[in-house]
Amino acid sequence: MKSFIILTTTLLAGLGSLSALAASPVNSSTFNVTVNLTAECTLSAPGNVTINYDDGVGVTSTTASSLNVKCTNQLPYSVALLTGAAAAVTFPVTDSVVGIAYTLTLGAPVGGSTGTGANQSYTITPSATAAQTGTCAAPTAGVCTNTGATNNTYLVQVTY
Amino acid sequence: MVNKLHHNSLIRQAATASILALGSLLLGCWSLPSAAAVKDSPALSARINLKVGGGSGGTALCRTGSGIGPFGATLTVVCSTGILTDYSGGASNLPWVTAIEDNSFRYLLSVFGPSGESLGVVDSYTGVGTVTTWRTIHLNHQDYLEMTVHW
Numbered sequence: 001m002k003s004f005i006i007l008t009t010t011l012l013a014g015l016g017s018l019s020a021l022a023a024s025p026v027n028s029s030t031f032n033v034t035v036n037l038t039a040e041c042t043l044s045a046p047g048n049v050t051i052n053y054d055d056g057v058g059v060t061s062t063t064a065s066s067l068n069v070k071c072t073n074q075l076p077y078s079v080a081l082l083t084g085a086a087a088a089v090t091f092p093v094t095d096s097v098v099g100i101a102y103t104l105t106l107g108a109p110v111g112g113s114t115g116t117g118a119n120q121s122y123t124i125t126p127s128a129t130a131a132q133t134g135t136c137a138a139p140t141a142g143v144c145t146n147t148g149a150t151n152n153t154y155l156v157q158v159t160y
Numbered sequence: 161m162v163n164k165l166h167h168n169s170l171i172r173q174a175a176t177a178s179i180l181a182l183g184s185l186l187l188g189c190w191s192l193p194s195a196a197a198v199k200d201s202p203a204l205s206a207r208i209n210l211k212v213g214g215g216s217g218g219t220a221l222c223r224t225g226s227g228i229g230p231f232g233a234t235l236t237v238v239c240s241t242g243i244l245t246d247y248s249g250g251a252s253n254l255p256w257v258t259a260i261e262d263n264s265f266r267y268l269l270s271v272f273g274p275s276g277e278s279l280g281v282v283d284s285y286t287g288v289g290t291v292t293t294w295r296t297i298h299l300n301h302q303d304y305l306e307m308t309v310h311w
Contacts, residue, residue, distance in 0.1 A: 158201075
């Protein structure tokens, strides 16, 4: 009798669960995942370039500069030197203080001008023609520098 | 029943229109060319160190035609300071060497005639800090040498 009651109770509980299950609707739906990737380029800070020039003779030594450009993978970009409103890869200029004409050249990067997601190095190389006679009103130890020049500041600009 | 069917149809049409509109918007955004972006690096400067004085090692050679030997005495003058640093050859026939050692520059001007013949030399010296200019003036079939000295 006791077993019969337990069995009956269990059966009734099972039937109750089944009916509860049958009464609960199951709903599901699909959803999308949206990824918004903002492609961009970043630049490191370039160092200064230096030209040591022997008046009337020519360049005795130079110091080039370099910087890294990092762009999103597969992103095409271009770089140029910028001074004032002018941008170019090769920039000839005559210094406003010492009067020496020189050229800054932005070198091609390793790997081309398409982003890889990693740093790509560029060099800025100065050069000057020989036998120039510059301007030197007050040399210090026989040397004049172009401190205060109005046309010796540059930027590297990346466009993407 | 008919109203319910019609209502469901309207809902489906509205949903379809919304999906199409959203799809068009997404396609439009995809095809629109994005505006070019630019970024500038921090500034860099081009520094120029101009060494004046010229010549090799900042010196210049001064020669005289009145010295010993075919080439005379060779004097080396440091251009930036005007100080005589060295001379080779005997100085017994070069009394003006003393003047050179007193930091005076020696100017030797060879004068040539219109046909290229040598008319002689103008041998003189001036002290440090003196600016000297030379010019020849042709006047009345004569050549005059004008030397101006400033100190």
